Amino acid sequence: MLQVMPKGSNTAIIVAAGSGSRFGGDLPKQYLTLNQREVLSYSVEAFQNHPDVHTTIIVCAEPYFSRVKEAYPSCEVVIGGKTRQASVHNGLKACPAGTAHVLVHDAARPLIPSGLIDRCLKALETFDGVAPVIQPSDSMVLLEHDQFTNLSRDQLRIVQTPQCFQFDVLVQAHASGQVDTDEIGLIKQTLPSARLTLIEGAVMMLKITQRSDLRMLADFLKER
Numbered sequence: 001m002l003q004v005m006p007k008g009s010n011t012a013i014i015v016a017a018g019s020g021s022r023f024g025g026d027l028p029k030q031y032l033t034l035n036q037r038e039v040l041s042y043s044v045e046a047f048q049n050h051p052d053v054h055t056t057i058i059v060c061a062e063p064y065f066s067r068v069k070e071a072y073p074s075c076e077v078v079i080g081g082k083t084r085q086a087s088v089h090n091g092l093k094a095c096p097a098g099t100a101h102v103l104v105h106d107a108a109r110p111l112i113p114s115g116l117i118d119r120c121l122k123a124l125e126t127f128d129g130v131a132p133v134i135q136p137s138d139s140m141v142l143l144e145h146d147q148f149t150n151l152s153r154d155q156l157r158i159v160q161t162p163q164c165f166q167f168d169v170l171v172q173a174h175a176s177g178q179v180d181t182d183e184i185g186l187i188k189q190t191l192p193s194a195r196l197t198l199i200e201g202a203v204m205m206l207k208i209t210q211r212s213d214l215r216m217l218a219d220f221l222k223e224r
Contacts, residue, residue, distance in 0.1 A: 017080025
């Protein structure tokens with residue numbers, strides 16, 4: 001039965017369909033253990049405990065559907081696509097009627113500050129889309145063949161998730177058929193008139209891409 005939420009509700013889509021090929025190992029990183037808990041559980045808890053998030057959707061790969069459905073019975077669980085963008089699209093199709101805003105988050109970023117969700121949703125009172133970013137701490141260069149050019153850190157940002165949008169705007173961007181690496185990039189490419197903004201993210205939202213990242217997060221949680 002199609003779930004119907006009050007008009008103006010907020011839906012979180014947790015993208016957990018990746019295979020984690022860069023990470024290595026038999027089990028995708030979102031199902032590994034981080035301080036006695038599954039990595040995915042941190043994102044689920046962050047959204048489900050937030051008073052302004054009304055529905056949480058998990059998009060996973062088909063082989064893990066039963067596992068995720070059993071572990072998170074209060075979430076809507078859907079099968080992902082061949083790409084991250086296709087998985088987000090499947091999550092959008094599962095959003096309940098009445099969804100006004102959608103928050104798209106990568107399961108590989110387990111630590112989401114509640115205050116960041118607050119600020120993302122607050123930005124949507126003025127903008128069509130918002131993404132959290134942090135400034136890189138290392139020196140950056142642009143590689144072109146066998147040459148490189150120094151880049152100014154002041155003009156560079158690392159883009160994080162959750163990226164949050166007016167629901168209708170993100171649906172329209174996905175319907176364009178264009179491809180991009182993330183949602184705010186897709187909207188910028190396909191809907192030039194969309195009002196987009198960036199807000200300060202959080203260093204603690206490290207994305208797990210290799211085993212050293214998992215160890216760093218474990219140490220952070222122990223210290224906290």
